[in-house]
Amino acid sequence: MGMARGAVVAAAAMLAWAGTARATEAERSSAGTLADGTRVEAVTLSNAAGVSARILSYGATLQSLRAPDRQGRLADVVLGHDDVESYQSRPNYFGVTVGRYANRIAGARFALDGRTYSLSANDTTNSLHGGAEGFDKRNWRIVSVDNGPVARVVLALASPDGDQGYPGRLEVTVTYTLNEAGELGIAFEAATDAPTIVNLTNHAIFNLAGEGAPGGTAGHRLTIPARAFTPVDERLIPTGELRPVEGTVFDFREGRPIDQDIRDGRDAQIRIGRGYDHNFALDKGRTAEPGLAARLEDPGSGRVLEVLTTEPGLQVYTGNFLDGTLVGKGGHLYRMGDGIALEPQTFPDSPNQPAFPSARVDPGTTYRHVMIYRVSTLP
Template sequence: MSITKKFFGKTDNGEEVNIFALTNNNGFSARIIDYGATIVSIFAPDKNGRVDDVVLGYDDLESYAKGPGYIGALIGRYGNRIKAGRFTLNGKEYILAKNDGNNHLHGGIVGFDKAVWKAETITKDGKEALQMSYTSKDGEEGYPGNLDVKVIYTVTDDNALSIEYIAFSDKDTIINLTNHSYFNLGGHKSGSILNNTLKLEADKFTVVDNEAIPTGELRNVEGTPLDFRKPTAIGDRIDQKDEQLLNVGGYDHNFVLNRTGKGLEKAAAVYDPKSERTMEVYTNKPGVQLYTANFLGKDLKGKDGAVYQNREALCLETQFFPDSINHENFPSPILKAGERYDYTTIYKFL
């Protein structure tokens, strides 16, 4: 594998941003900028060897800074929603920004997706890897603790992108790091993903209200439009008059993964019948958020002259459950002072 670096742009306050290309010997590569530790492109071959860019993105830094949808970004300090922008930790209440109606979303007004990360090439397990580092100061966006974060991106010989998230805090805090790439396995300009089939290793999902906030109920997927235990076309049931779908305009739900241990396990598989390209997702996180780009927008200008519409991509964000800190029956997102946060997600292309 090789890693190259090129200038990508400058932020409004003059910080230089670079783009890094991680490439294996099969034509598979990922391109990542140090603004938001954002995935700009993933070039993956299909069954016939044709290589397409399979994630949505932009051509320029300004679009990443000002565009909607957190496209490709590293999300933190807490991915997904926190009800009313409030949580209590060790008997103290913390107040966060309400940047999604009455709720807190994806780390706040200036989350990790808006930071310029320190990028460097390292050696991990005998291979070159790209490491992004950022220190989130105590009180940033309302969160407690100085949090040191490292995110390591590795491209492997079997056409996979591995993302390892590592963090330490000097105070007890909450943390839920994820990546917000929008995937279209036919190529980022190929239109609707509703004919793609999806399989999720999940028997339950977290029920949400009309603000996409979990109620606390873990409901069985059986008999609901959220049953993806067998490969099912995403568009088959997305417009059913089901309360859960109507609440969020399609799929925007956390699925409770059927985990058997602490190691990496398969969470999902997506298949595009036109290109015959498959993406498998592996993780050691307890949940995954399926989002079908219901509110990406109309005629959103993307890279390479693309114009994106709603439901032309899907996200599979591995995570702790949304609003976990406010539900005792959900996996805990608390990181104790001095302890290590260490989770990995792999996106593998076949």
């Protein structure tokens, strides 16, 4: 289905972000086994500045992202688990590749070309992140691992026709790259043999002070170039409205501390989401090259994360359902506000919302989403 050529195209897109760079490294290793004995592998990408990313074949997961603070001290800035067994036994989407459809589809159903498809319902009556057995719960195949000006790993997955209710056989690749500029690129590609819908993203949850750091993301400053967001109903399904952010607690255009209004119960949307759990309609829309979707700053450590994407939306989730019962890395109990997810995407429930950007993919075309996590420090 042209995926081999597509992977080359994706790699070329990522190389365009590298500039003139020294060699970065990719190291392949064993990461343990799943409950059924399946072997899981890991690939660690690293650069000379100390930035490194560890990717698991299980879920095509970003298990860790280590970055220096303004003093050069390294810390892992994504929430997750130390061992692969916990990703399987205590799934919480930490750093995983989500698909076939990231976010929610109302009523776990959608219509395409006059036919209604029923999906796996794993969020009360909705389908969330591809269903009960989404791409985050598959052991992906590592296609290639490369050193060079840009370190790279390519992972692949075949999703059969009818998988979780979705039509068409889908051939998927995810390409992670790291360059010396501190840019971790993630390129998703998919090709189908029948009309279908696709919406792939990464679900990393960040704490720039370091995962498990006391205080969580309190004090982190967030900027989002979006004049509107998509309000939701009690099921966290978009109502179809594009609501202006001006004059609301959703106005991040000039930057504001995440915790400034996260508990403002006067706003019905904050009450429904238990904080922020909403899609922002990025001003740039869907673009051929990655554009800025968000900038996150931690004044304490000086770490900065910029998220770039070719997609038109950004889901902001402030860890509202982390309740202190889940034990993560280093034995840390993760609680509400301990991290924030910034998920580039097509809008939630787009297949049921004609006014939203389309998620349709047809045979002979290739779905592509290129996103970048760029880490740096404040002066």
